[in-house]
Amino acid sequence: MxxxxxxxxxxxxxxxxxxxxxxxxxxxxxxxxxxxxxxxxxxxxxxxxxxxxxxxxxxxxxxxxxxxxxxxxxxxxxxxxxxxxxxxxxxxxxxxxxxxxxxxxxxxxxxxxxxxxxxxxxxxxxxxxxxxxxxxxxxxxxxxxxxxxxxxxxxxxxxxxxxxxxxxxxTDSKKDTSSVSLPITYDKKVEDYINVLEGDIKDILPSTKKYLSRWIALKMLDENSSINDALKSNLNIDLQNDVYIQEKIDKIKSDLENENLSLSSLRDKIVFNIMAKAEEIRKETCTFADSKYNLKTRKIDKILTSKKFGIPIMLVFLAVIFWITITGANYPSRLLSDFFGFIQDKLLILFDNLHVPSFWTNILIYRYVSDCYLGCVCYASAYGNLLPVIYFA
Ligand SMILES: Nc1nc2c(ncn2[C@@H]2O[C@H](COP(=O)(O)OP(=O)(O)O)[C@@H](O)[C@H]2O)c(=O)[nH]1
Ligand SMILES: [Mg+2]
Incomplete structure (x- = not known):
């Protein structure tokens, strides 16, 4: 407004x-x-x-x-x-x-x-x-x-x-926005717990925000604490100190404990349902003219993000990056040094043949060429040091 x-x-x-x-x-x-x-x-x-x-x-x-x-x-x-x-x-x-x-x-x-x-x-x-x-x-x-x-x-x-x-x-006047049917239904256990919480949450919400009740219930099952702060600052609602709702959350937790489960196991179910639904919708709506398109990337993705290989591959990458930063960078540095040394020698011979005064030889060759060399090395090493940062980002 x-x-x-x-x-x-x-x-x-x-x-x-x-x-x-x-x-x-x-x-x-x-x-x-x-x-x-x-x-x-x-x-x-x-x-x-x-x-x-x-x-x-x-x-x-x-x-x-x-x-x-x-x-x-x-x-x-x-x-x-x-x-x-x-x-x-x-x-x-x-x-x-x-x-x-x-x-x-x-x-x-x-x-x-x-x-x-x-x-x-x-x-x-x-x-x-x-x-x-x-x-x-x-x-x-x-x-x-x-x-x-x-x-x-x-x-x-x-x-x-x-x-x-x-x-x-x-301008669609027929649209009823109070109860829109959603494309995704979660695991029965998750839906049951959403139902347990949703009614009370709906009662607390202002009339224009009743729609949020299902999502808030879901976030409470997900133990998302930032939702409480957002509700406090935007709607002046404090769910964390609502006795009825907290009692229900505690009951859900103890029910889960009795079954050797926890709220995080519900989170896994929610994520699994979302991923499965996304895949199902993609399969029903997308067609690839080339059936092999994406196959290679998907295979690589599967390996790189798998539980078994993901972390070891990441550690290998990190080790390589640290090696480049600490040891590997010395090789290009040596090449640069040889290259500028070679140019310096040739220029010295040329300046000598041309009888250039030593004042100019000092400024143009000893200072300028060595500054170029130092500049390149600093740039290369700064980039090398940034590699781990770039990787983590
Ligand atoms: N070919 C093509 N490029 C697009 C299209 N829409 C955006 N881009 C390009 O995609 C890049 C990211 O777009 P941007 O508007 O910054 O995406 P945002 O991050 O979602 O805001 C830019 O280089 C855009 O020029 C599109 O419909 N077709
Ligand atoms: Mg943008």
């Missing part, structure tokens, strides 16, 4: 999504602004605001930081999560990368649990076409139970379609 008044607009549209899926490109092309686009994660760390007009209505677009999840494990995730949950946007457009839909669906599921008005924007369709990936957008829309639009960020025609879908979703 506050933002709408401040910017004098009719509707607020949030743009959420993984990093590098084209949120800022869509934002810039729709608003005519020039926010930086880039191709590394975590670049957009605050919300950017811009206006655009369509069908006589003014829209305020909010470009949220790119995140892979909304668990609030980082500043970006917290900013995006708080805006989606408490920012009162009229629509949240989740931008996904058409070339890797499955990975992006994790965030789509999370946003669907947080807000009722969601549109999924499948961007980078041109890149998907290059890789012979076809996505059945209608089927995706049916499976996700929300409108889906395909876009190419720099093609105005596709963005116009996006605005049309936003407009029709906003």
């Amino acid at each position: 506050f933002l709408k008044k401040q910017f004098g607009c009719d509707y607020t549209i949030a743009l959420a999504g993984n990093p590098n899926v084209g949120k800022t490109s869509i934002f810039n092309n729709l608003t005519g602004m020039h926010q930086h686009t880039g191709n590394w994660p975590g670049k957009t760390v605050s919300n950017a605001y811009g206006m655009c007009e369509h069908n006589g209505k003014n829209y305020l677009l909010v470009d949220l930081p790119g995140t892979y999840s909304l668990m609030s494990n980082s500043a970006e995730e917290e900013i995006a999560r708080n805006y989606i949950c408490f920012g009162n946007a009229d629509i949240c457009v989740v931008v996904v990368d058409a070339t890797c839909l499955e990975r992006n669906l994790n965030l789509v599921f999370q946003v669907l649990e947080m807000t009722p008005n969601v549109i999924v924007c499948v961007n980078l369709l041109d890149e998907a076409k290059k890789k012979s990936i076809e996505i059945d957008l209608d089927k995706l829309s049916k499976l996700l139970k929300v409108p889906v639009v395909g876009t190419i960020a720099n093609k105005p025609k596709t963005l116009k379609k996006l605005l049309e879908v936003i407009h029709s979703t906003l």
